[in-house]
Amino acid sequence: MSEEVSIRPATEHVMLVEFSRPPHNYFDGALIGAIADAYEQLERDGSWRAIVLCSEGKNFCAGANFAAENPAEGDLYEQAVRLFAAGLPVVAAVQGAAVGGGLGVALSADFRVASPDSRFSANFARLGIHHGFGITVTLPLVVGAQRALELLYTGVRLRGEDAHRIGLCDRLVASDRLREEAVALAEEIAASSPLAVAS
Numbered sequence: 557m558s559e560e561v562s563i564r565p566a567t568e569h570v571m572l573v574e575f576s577r578p579p580h581n582y583f584d585g586a587l588i589g590a591i592a593d594a595y596e597q598l599e600r601d602g603s604w605r606a607i608v609l610c611s612e613g614k615n616f617c618a619g620a621n622f623a624a625e626n627p628a629e630g631d632l633y634e635q636a637v638r639l640f641a642a643g644l645p646v647v648a649a650v651q652g653a654a655v656g657g658g659l660g661v662a663l664s665a666d667f668r669v670a671s672p673d674s675r676f677s678a679n680f681a682r683l684g685i686h687h688g689f690g691i692t693v694t695l696p697l698v699v700g701a702q703r704a705l706e707l708l709y710t711g712v713r714l715r716g717e718d719a720h721r722i723g724l725c726d727r728l729v730a731s732d733r734l735r736e737e738a739v740a741l742a743e744e745i746a747a748s749s750p751l752a753v754a755s
Contacts, residue, residue, distance in 0.1 A: 558590035578613025592638035605746035617658030649738035660689025682711035
């Protein structure tokens with residue numbers, strides 16, 4: 557397990573997977589691979605029914621680390637596919653910004669819990685780069701095709717209330733209750749039959 561990704565129990569059936577590159581939690585292939593390793597480890601264990609994905613620091617994830625010599629090192633997209641293949645339900649607790657590829661990471665989860673202070677943006681077009689992290693597939697599935705086109709074309713930044721209004725986040729709670737409510741949602745899922753949820 558990477559030093560930048562930790563796992564710890566939240567409840568009897570829910571595990572926290574926390575990644576840490578504060579304050580902005582920029583990612584590369586190695587970090588995404590370490591998160592996927594944690595998911596697969598928990599699935600193999602067989603004791604866990606849901607995961608809460610969270611991060612340390614000011615922002616959930618501000619995207620890829622473009623300051624690195626090679627931000628795709630570690631075969632980023634191959635690792636990202638492993639996130640989407642998670643066998644356990646995942647709830648993301650989104651504090652601060654989930655921007656660009658960071659929004660893609662949040663969308664790799666099944667559900668998102670945010671606060672009024674959370675910010676969401678698919679800002680690729682404004683940066684003049686290709687929309688990444690599978691966001692052209694995942695975003696329309698969550699908010700609908702027409703709304704996704706608007707978000708992708710404009711790169712507009714949404715606060716938590718607006719994200720909740722269009723379904724980009726599933727629950728909106730106070731900042732100091734973000735993880736608590738993400739765990740509560742994960743626990744609700746964990747109370748269901750694992751086989752039924754998996755199917």
